[in-house]
Amino acid sequence: MTYEAMAKSRELAKVVSALRKNYELWNYREVFLPAIAEYKGKLDKGTKFAGNDEFYLIKPDITSQILTQLKHVETHKFFYFSEVLDGGVKGSWQFGVEYIGGEQTWMIVEVLTSIITALEKLGVYDFYVDIGSRRIWRQVTSQAPDKEDQIFEALYHRNFELIDELELPEKKKEEVWELFNYRGQNPDDERLSEILSAVGDSRFFADFGTVRHRPYYYDITFEIYSPQVGEPIGGGGEYMYKDRTSCGFAFNVENLLAVSLDTDGVARKLVEGDLHESFLTARKLVAEGDYVEVNPCK
Amino acid sequence: MQIVLPRGRMLSDSIRLLRKSIPGLRPPDDRELIYRNGEVEVLLAKPADVPVYVETGVDIGITGKDVVLENSHDLFIPTSLPFGRCRLSVATLKDDMVPVEQMDGYRIATEYPNLTRNFFKSIDVPVEVIKVNGATELAPRAGIADAIVDIVNTGNTLKVNGLKEVKTIAHSTALLLVNRISQKTKFDQVNELIFDIRGVIKRESK
Numbered sequence: 001m002t003y004e005a006m007a008k009s010r011e012l013a014k015v016v017s018a019l020r021k022n023y024e025l026w027n028y029r030e031v032f033l034p035a036i037a038e039y040k041g042k043l044d045k046g047t048k049f050a051g052n053d054e055f056y057l058i059k060p061d062i063t064s065q066i067l068t069q070l071k072h073v074e075t076h077k078f079f080y081f082s083e084v085l086d087g088g089v090k091g092s093w094q095f096g097v098e099y100i101g102g103e104q105t106w107m108i109v110e111v112l113t114s115i116i117t118a119l120e121k122l123g124v125y126d127f128y129v130d131i132g133s134r135r136i137w138r139q140v141t142s143q144a145p146d147k148e149d150q151i152f153e154a155l156y157h158r159n160f161e162l163i164d165e166l167e168l169p170e171k172k173k174e175e176v177w178e179l180f181n182y183r184g185q186n187p188d189d190e191r192l193s194e195i196l197s198a199v200g201d202s203r204f205f206a207d208f209g210t211v212r213h214r215p216y217y218y219d220i221t222f223e224i225y226s227p228q229v230g231e232p233i234g235g236g237g238e239y240m241y242k243d244r245t246s247c248g249f250a251f252n253v254e255n256l257l258a259v260s261l262d263t264d265g266v267a268r269k270l271v272e273g274d275l276h277e278s279f280l281t282a283r284k285l286v287a288e289g290d291y292v293e294v295n296p297c298k
Numbered sequence: 299m300q301i302v303l304p305r306g307r308m309l310s311d312s313i314r315l316l317r318k319s320i321p322g323l324r325p326p327d328d329r330e331l332i333y334r335n336g337e338v339e340v341l342l343a344k345p346a347d348v349p350v351y352v353e354t355g356v357d358i359g360i361t362g363k364d365v366v367l368e369n370s371h372d373l374f375i376p377t378s379l380p381f382g383r384c385r386l387s388v389a390t391l392k393d394d395m396v397p398v399e400q401m402d403g404y405r406i407a408t409e410y411p412n413l414t415r416n417f418f419k420s421i422d423v424p425v426e427v428i429k430v431n432g433a434t435e436l437a438p439r440a441g442i443a444d445a446i447v448d449i450v451n452t453g454n455t456l457k458v459n460g461l462k463e464v465k466t467i468a469h470s471t472a473l474l475l476v477n478r479i480s481q482k483t484k485f486d487q488v489n490e491l492i493f494d495i496r497g498v499i500k501r502e503s504k
Contacts, residue, residue: 130482158374158481160496183485207482227483230355231372 011257012093015122016081019095019251022118023079026110028097031078033065042068047085059085062096063248073242075101081253096250097236104245105191108220108238109198111247115224115234116201118251122260127226127233128203130183132210133192134237135219140176144168151176155211183207195220212237222249229258268293299338299480299487302352302359304345308472311381312360319494349373349475357480357488364449364470368410374476376492380499382472386413390445391438392462401425401445407437408447417447417467435459 020030037043039055046060062080070076078098085091097114099107112129119127137155141148147166154162163176187193187206196204212221212235221237233256236249268291271282282292303312310325317323323335331342343351348361349371362382366375388398388406398421405426408414418425430437435455437443449470450456450463474495481488 128482158376158476160492161377181489183482223478225479225482227479230477230479231353232478 012253015253015256015260016095018121019118020079020081022114022121023097026077026114026117028077028079028099028114031062031066031080033062033069033080033082035059037065037068040068045084045086047087047089059083059091062094063098063250066098067241070100070241073101073244077102093253094250095253095256096248098246098248100241100246101244102247104238105194105198107245107247108195111236111249112195112199112204112222115249116199116203119224122256124226124256124259126228127224127259128205129222129224130205130207130210131192131195131220131222132206132208132212133189133219134211134217134221135191136179136189136208137211140172140179144172152211155180155209156213158209179208181209183209191219216240220247224249224251226259229255231255233259270295299358299484299491300341300356301338302341302343302348302356304348304361305342306345308345308360308362308382309342311379311472315379315381315495315498316360318498319491352475352477355477355479357477357484358491359475360472361475362449362470363473364410364413364468366473366475367468367470368412372478374478374481375473376476377474377496377499379472379474379495380503382470384449384451384470385466386410386447386468386470387450387466388417388445388447388464389435389450389456389461390464392460394438394444395462395464398465399423404444405442406445406447407434407443409434410447413468414447435461 035058037046037057037060039048039057042064043057044061044064046057049056049058059082061084062082066078076098079096081093081095083091083093097111099111102110115129137151141151147168150162150166153159163173163180166173166176168176184205184207187196192206196206210221210223212223216239217237218240219238222235223232224234225232232252234249234251236247238245238247240246269285271278271285271292271294273281278294282294285292301316303309313323313325320338323338326333326340326342333340341351341356345361346365348359349366349369352359353371353373360379362384363378364386390396401418402423403425405428406414407428407430409430409432411427411429414427428443434446434448436459437446438461439459445464446461447467453463456463474492476488476492
């Protein structure tokens with residue numbers, strides 16, 4: 001391992017230990033999956049290679065990997081930490097969370113609330129979450145089905161020109177414009193209002209311009225960001241898994257590092273004294289669930 | 299607000315356009331790569347680097363569609379701009395011209411390996427792509443490639459180097475780029491600039 005990799009590992013560990021603790025407290029279970037998976041059409045991302053007349057993927061997208069591994073359709077609450085490759089040798093470090101088969105609105109509110117506690121555990125208070133709705137856009141495009149691809153393409157890139165050039169009745173175009181620039185207003189949508197009011201945090205906004213580039217999201221999508229870093233620190237949304245409503249998201253851990261305080265996210269109890277007493281005390285504290293730091297007596 | 303502009307042929311058009319929305323915006327002094335102009339900080343970068351700057355935190359940028367398409371960047375592209383028009387074409391030595399469909403096994407030199415691979419994949423013609431960093435026209439003359447894929451403006455550079463255009467594979471123009479997070483955190487400011495620029499373009503096209 002190079003010096004650079006070790007330094008990065010130290011940084012990643014600070015963030016991940018706090019995130020791990022947060023999701024254990026919310027009753028999520030960590031999943032560990034093989035770094036190499038047999039190539040299947042349902043697997044997303046990863047770097048493809050061939051061996052023994054078979055195709056494989058190195059470090060594919062974990063959500064798709066989890067979903068291909070699940071045998072039983074029941075409620076699952078998972079989290080994972082992994083590097084995900086996207087065709088090359090250098091990937092991005094993701095800390096992801098999946099809630100599969102929960103009650104639709106309670107599940108999304110729980111996931112969004114867990115994001116608040118996760119970020120605050122890392123000392124990140126200056127963050128925002130924009131929430132959009134794919135359902136709302138589907139309602140718009142259902143009246144112009146032949147324009148659906150163009151409208152979504154315009155949304156992904158926030159392309160004013162494509163919207164302008166759409167051959168739609170003026171009234172419909174105005175509706176698209178309004179949704180396109182809808183951010184921070186009280187949503188005229190019962191479900192989104194219910195979610196925002198249940199989360200009850202002024203850092204969460206309705207923004208119909210927030211549309212994630214994954215076709216499997218069926219309604220709520222969201223993006224987590226901070227003014228301190230120019231790239232999103234995470235994002236996700238709702239999807240269907242074998243007819244069960246599910247919700248997943250991932251933090252981009254490298255972007256999260258850029259905004260988190262220089263802390264490992266936990267308050268540690270300092271244990272000092274002689275060798276025997278120190279470790280006796282530390283053992284009791286750890287058994288009770290406290291974080292400890294044992295200082296050798298000099 | 300931070301704006302990154304492309305050094306080279308698109309710079310003067312970019313400044314001219316932006317000056318109509320940001321009065322008093324001045325061009326850079328000689329060799330200046332970053333300067334403050336009132337509320338705006340202007341950065342100058344290689345056109346291919348502009349999307350990287352915008353993707354990672356600079357609020358606004360201008361560069362060619364060719365470089366944006368070459369690497370998939372996670373950014374907003376609110377509008378195209380009325381300058382920097384050119385085309386991306388396949389060219390060969392003028393005495394060795396064959397249709398692109400017959401280029402099976404050709405070695406293609408280009409600054410745009412992804413666009414080139416995608417094009418030949420789309421017509422199901424397997425080729426070997428080699429990446430060069432400029433002066434692409436040299437590759438067939440030096441015998442290291444059978445053809446090139448490069449930006450063509452007037453066609454004069456190809457002609458001077460004994461090459462001929464075989465097929466246009468994409469058209470390019472300048473694009474306005476916006477950082478995804480700036481679009482959220484500076485929503486009104488960014489939207490105002492986009493609407494201003496689009497207004498200028500509409501007025502000038504009449």
